[in-house]
Amino acid sequence: MGLDFRLCHLTPLTFHIFTFHGVFHDRTTNPLYDVHVRAGAQMVKGGGDFWFPLSYADAAEEHANTRENVGMQDLSTMGEVDIKGPGAERLVNHLCVNEIRDLFPGQVRYTTLCNEDGGIVDDVTVYKFG
Numbered sequence: 001m002g003l004d005f006r007l008c009h010l011t012p013l014t015f016h017i018f019t020f021h022g023v024f025h026d027r028t029t030n031p032l033y034d035v036h037v038r039a040g041a042q043m044v045k046g047g048g049d050f051w052f053p054l055s056y057a058d059a060a061e062e063h064a065n066t067r068e069n070v071g072m073q074d075l076s077t078m079g080e081v082d083i084k085g086p087g088a089e090r091l092v093n094h095l096c097v098n099e100i101r102d103l104f105p106g107q108v109r110y111t112t113l114c115n116e117d118g119g120i121v122d123d124v125t126v127y128k129f130g
Contacts, residue, residue, distance in 0.1 A: 032074050096126060105130040 028049050036043065041053035053074065055062060065071075083092055093100040098111035107128055113121045 030074065036074070092126060096124070100126055100128070103128040 028045070029051055033043075033051060036053040039053075040056055042055050043051045044054045046052045057065075062071075089101060095113050096109075096111040097114055098109055100109065100111075103109055103126070105128055109126045109128075110123065111126060112123050115121050
């Protein structure tokens, strides 16, 4: 019986490795782009030529606000990859730095993907489904 995994939060720079399907206004903005602009975000062009909010205020003010209230991150430009089948667990465990085989269905693990030289390619969140 095959297992089912989902790798999430892949950055646009990792898209050359995995297939990504997203819904965007165009190729460089995300669904929340206008919301960020209206809120006064300083927008910067990041990986994959996507526009990201860099900040809404100075760093100290944002730090204090996050510690006292809540911090959120727009992940709408991030990709997801589903890996299914009899070899899914072996493949995901091979790709990720952290051990994946000890996850139970419904558990999640934050880890990294490395290249063949051990350099970090991207950080990902791995979800294990039944």
